Amino acid sequence: MAPGMEETLISPSPTLPFDLVAEILCRLPVKLLLQLRCLCKSFNSLISDPKFANKHLRLSTRRHRLMLMSTNDLGHLVLFNSLIPSDFSTSTVSYPDCLKIGKSGPYRVCSCNGILCFTMADGSAILWNPSIRTFKILPPLGMDKQLFLSLYSFGYNPSVNNYKIVAISGRFGKTKISVHTLGTDSWRTIQDFPYSRQLHRLGIFVSGTINWLVVDDGSSFFIVSLDLENESYKRLALPNLEDDCFTSLGVLRDCLCIITTGDVFLNVWIMKEYGNKESWTKLYSILHMQDRVIRLYTKALYIFEDEQLLIGFYELESYKLKLVVYNSKNGILKIPEIGNIRRCLQLDPEVYIESLISPCS
Template identity: 45%
Template sequence: MGKANRVTEVGHMALSCKGGDERTKAVYSPIGTLTSSPSLYALPLPTLPFELIEEILSRLPVKLLLQLRCSCKSWNSLISDPKFAKKHLSLSTTHNVHCITYSNKYIIIESYPLDTITATNIAQSYLPFSHSAYFLGSCDGILCLAAADDSNSIIVRLWNPSIRKDKELPLLQEPKKQKHVMRMYGFGYDPVGDNYKVVVFLRLIDSNISNFVDKYKVKVHTLGTSSWENISNFPLVFPLKKLGQFVSGTINWLASKDQSRSQCFVAALDLGSGSYQEVLLPDDGEVHAYPLVLTVLRDCLCIFSGDDVWVMKEYGNKESWTKLFTISYMQDPYRPSYDVFKAVYIFEDYLVRQVSQSFGQQKFIFYNRRNDTSRLFVSVDTPEVCIESLISPCF
């Protein structure tokens, strides 16, 4: 039994708050409930060092931790501490799949555990939103959602479904003289400033000209501030996908320098310095021959080229691209045949792939590589996979 398992097992034994009043002590039973019966006050409860209690609690699920905050003041103080939230995040391994729908000025977030075969809904959250929303990404347990209102402004909201906390960011006003606006988005953590940032790339299309014009703006919002800042050194690029991928303190978009998209590369924005760089794809002729998908695997950039999976083991080093494996063909049981797969997410043992899109609905297969099982989900929007955490967006 590993150290983490041994420590967690201790958490299912009797615990008490060190130095607290006898009446505040609680017993944590093996079935995961707190008991506070007066008959237990007389029992000789063991008192563990607070350091060990912290180690135990940092390995427990978020839902249980939120319940344990009521056990005593010292536990509430510990679990509410941002430093403890970061420690818990570093040890968290639970990933949930979040699907969103829009109804009656609310977005409904349905959450499912990624590591189970059955599609059991573990949570359903209602969040006020005046318009239909879509995911911009996730980072450290926080979902980033956005919508455009009637005045052509972008509404962005950060939401941690594990702790049910959200924050609406300042409105991002778009130019009203433009008929169309092409957007790129990104959301991630700035390790230099120890904060979270949202990036919006606006490429403007003149209302009187059919072709694109070189008008664009890159806006960045830092959580806790009251405005959006401009980034001036980001060049005009043509994204293959609107959503950027966060890795190593950077937001990365699969892009091209012209509309032909003949030569693709990764356009990267460093959240700490605001600098721009280009990350080249592997030197392999077949990489450019398939529809490409950019994602993250094991905290590394990852490219899907058809069914081939490439990973950049050292960020920014072109020579570190390595072909990991080829994904086996998976048949959609609800459709006789199809030709194109689209990878969405990949983890150590789990893969999320889109298999079809029709009538406003998308079908996704969640594939478990450990036991070679898969299950189907249907969503009106691309689902977002997010780690469970205590990190609050309310800075």
């Protein structure tokens, strides 16, 4: 044996520091991480850690998004594996039993950090993360169903790292707000909603707040915001508009967004600095499609890196929910073939972010 050979043969194999392994793993997609969790105890412990899940979420929001839509047949969601209009490949995820379509199936859905919040037709609420197949049935509100109808919104309070579900319930001019903090087992009633006429009773989460588009008794439109940290309300002004009608409230590029429609154009606005009226900016002014089909635009969903805009709309004539892609460079509107999906249970499309966040936390 040559001199030095013995030392070479018995030298231990090089290993990566565990901190570096964690840095590598938190950049991987959820599907692969779930497989790696079964590899060894140390991987399972790391990937199951809520701190790791939060770090993975911060990174995944920049690189991996899916879009979901309800189906009308076997009780599952269609997940669009890419938001790129030319590559609408799909996969499906079956609902857990508690979400099976039926008389008490899903009625509305919103999402936050990979968790979906379903308002059920029977007035209950269910949280579900389809990436990790984990769900939580929220405790009942305990209100008289003959007097109240409820819709649930869902958001994240970054100051204390917790999630809150906000239920807005009302009928006959009465509107109540209840809040459930994830990890607790009850609801709390907070100050009543300051206005009775919400145009969109499903609130929009952005910047630690839940937001509703409302109109007051004088027919003035504005936004009411609920701060999830101190649970107080604030009135936000809309941009200065002329004769446009409001269609929807949403989120684009992590900013509050509204769509307005006029006789000729569909306009898309974002509030670049949350709470600052002067920061409202018109991103797009889109010429309506000239085919005499009546459309109700439901939501601006996503802006691609090449400035194409994805919008959901409801075609009244065919009773179908569709998608349209607006190319801001040439002004062309295109309806992808995959967008021709029947509307079912009034569930609009949602931009969904894969995550390891558990609704049972």
